[in-house]
Amino acid sequence: MHVSYTALMAHTRQTQALSQVSGLLGWDQETMMPRGAANQRGEWMGAMEAAVHARQSDPRIGDWLAQLDGADLVGADLDETAKANMRHIRRSFDRSTKIPGDLASEIARVTSVSQGIWAEARATDDFASFAPTLKRVLDLKRQEAAALSDGGDLYDAMLDDYEPGMTGARLAVLLGNLRDGLVDLRDRVRGSTVDVPDLTGEFPDAVQMQLAQELAGVFGYDWNCGRLDKAVHPFSSGSGNDTRITTRVDLANPFNCIYSTIHETGHSCYEQGIRPAYLLTPLGNGVSMGVHESQSRIYENQLGRSRAFCGWLYGRMRDLFGDFGVASEDAFYAVVNKVGQGFIRTEADEVQYNLHILMRFDLERALIAGDLEVDDLEGAWNERFAADFGYAVDKPSNGVLQDVHWSVGLFGYFPTYSLGNIYAGGLNEAMRSAVPSVDSDLAQGDTRAAVGWLRENLQQYGGLYEPVDVIERATGQTVSEKPLLDYLNTKFGAIYDV
């Protein structure tokens, strides 16, 4: 191997290690950290970020890359893995060097404060008190995007941070088509006369956690390389052989714990499924937010909320919790997939979830493009919500202030949730065509063939291919919203008899 490549990869390996340490700090902060340590932790995170940034923008990286380019080695000496590594390293190097240091510091400073201001505004239902901060964050993120975009589209530059290769224009087509189909399905479901019962009974904390532990195992989680803890907002973190999941317990609603656990298991199994040889290289992580979400969602929804798996889960829950007021597997399936009415994205069902995302996508694109002012955002939100959901937002905490993302500058992040669902739709179609036994397996609580197919056809590649490419390789199809819509129409058409 070329000496510059060896040097580049040795340098990158330590950078990756430091990034993973930062990830562990984040996990610890949400699960283990004593309350009084918050400020000290902030200084730790800042020091780690500075150490990682210094390595990512080390001028030697530019030299090594130039030597590898100039020597015309790409075709001759460097294999597919090496090319992919260099693509990732170049992207992160370009990003680190294009953003002026002062701007990066200012973004870090402002967003570390803005989250608190958002939380306070949400608590007091007062968008106006948050608007000046949001303007500042938006202004800084636009400056950052301008520095990255080389004169191109600002929103595309933002997207590139979460979903490399994706563009706002392509997303607008995919998500626009999805919206039409979802509004139609949602209207039909609303007209249905099928009545879905509510749960009764008690769901003790310890039993929910026991079931969560079991479910992670059922979905293939490797306990030798991970652990399960509680967190206020469930998340997964880590990569390689240290990939941890969290969940939460709502004593009245066990589905919160169950489906948070399966969702995070999907994320972590993706990381655990990447080829061991990629550990501590740029290929050793899930390739994008969208592809990551495709795994969490297919575990949670297409597998975990399927009729077959619900049949098995119903039995396990009856074993563990006794009678909880649901008389049959079919009724249980309908409860799990109930299409309700509400304001909150994170509580939405499969039919309506993406409608929440699509309005955020359109609104943030308009903000970035300068077509919408922050001062008009609350009104625009409420108008769009009424149009898409058919009822009015009652207060900002149920509307424009419900999500943390914009307060910390995560523009371009929301659409990756829907993109993940779209990817999951395509993967589900391909997987069920390749593995006909999926439903009969799931009815026995056996996910091995399904998750084995995902690992084999997608997860193992980590960052080897670009996001859309790895999905299209796995599905053999161009990415489209159609499989997701077909799946949702079939599923909810049956449940609601529409």
Added chain:
Amino acid sequence: MHVSYTALMAHTRQTQALSQVSGLLGWDQETMMPRGAANQRGEWMGAMEAAVHARQSDPRIGDWLAQLDGADLVGADLDETAKANMRHIRRSFDRSTKIPGDLASEIARVTSVSQGIWAEARATDDFASFAPTLKRVLDLKRQEAAALSDGGDLYDAMLDDYEPGMTGARLAVLLGNLRDGLVDLRDRVRGSTVDVPDLTGEFPDAVQMQLAQELAGVFGYDWNCGRLDKAVHPFSSGSGNDTRITTRVDLANPFNCIYSTIHETGHSCYEQGIRPAYLLTPLGNGVSMGVHESQSRIYENQLGRSRAFCGWLYGRMRDLFGDFGVASEDAFYAVVNKVGQGFIRTEADEVQYNLHILMRFDLERALIAGDLEVDDLEGAWNERFAADFGYAVDKPSNGVLQDVHWSVGLFGYFPTYSLGNIYAGGLNEAMRSAVPSVDSDLAQGDTRAAVGWLRENLQQYGGLYEPVDVIERATGQTVSEKPLLDYLNTKFGAIYDV
């Protein structure tokens, strides 16, 4: 403040933060980390060590220090705090720059492997299989000491890493005197006819942990800035507002959990007691291993194993565990302080613990001086043990192979345990003279006056003074073994009626 000092401290603050992150990695490794993550964790630790080392040996530190020296600011502009900070920074910079990079890497490499070889040798009771590795470690550590010592004594250079300012010669006097007194006391206790009962009863895991939680609180541990978990070998870690303790549970012997907890609480309370202004500066940590051990030991022994506190603890244990075969507070006090017979340092009582240390000190000094060969170490150990303890070592795992320290190159570390006990003896004498209510408080489970005195007179200073200085400021006396011997003679004379 001088611009170079400001730059120096800003640089040091991030270095301190990264060191603290490494500390958290160590904590996580022993408490939370999944088993399969061990190798990956090794790479994280290596990357963190490299990042910290790069900052500690940054040539700009030399420039800043030179500018501060040359400007003759020490007397005029810099206060006591600044001088102490510079003393610590200079020491760490000298250390980082004096040790050749190749040697540091080789030590890291060899000691990362040698611990496993030691563990295997201990498991198979085969010193010969460990001897070649120990020779290599010893050789490397001698090279390191030579690089650090500027032609001075090698053992003093090693000591300086754990107990700055202490010398082998001064230790030899202190510990030699201690040995004479301890052997005499041990012989008298052995001749005693007093019979100490054994515990009976059951000590459930959850109840032991509940008591551990309570005891940490009783000794002043701040739960807002810490937490308690289990670990195979209890330890404390962290500093400032994130200072965590661990303990272990032996179902047959609750004293293991109780006194491990109080010991680690002593370490953590020292860290928590340091002036908040020192956070993330070189003064924000306990000043040396010996002073740290003085705090853990005085909490554990002079307070936690006192007659007064044992009276209170007896009542709490009867409440929690019911009858455990001990009829009175006095009998309980004797059980807690039983002088037994055994081979293992970590299980030794207050009378014999330091005899274990003193033989290690003499043996390792002889190894470093070249007066003892590794091949002769096992024999020398067994001979010395028989002389000091009066019975023969039965197998290497109960003898020369029992401790991990030498396998990872920790020469100069053992004597800080005894030094900590000597410091604790002096502090106990001064504290009881200043706070006459200590025993009547402890009889109520109230440690506030005692630990308040320690915080006020010692803990708050962190790294402001040199180790011996901070002890002598607190006690008003030159450091001597006499207060410890007086305390032990009085205490065990009474228990054993000798």
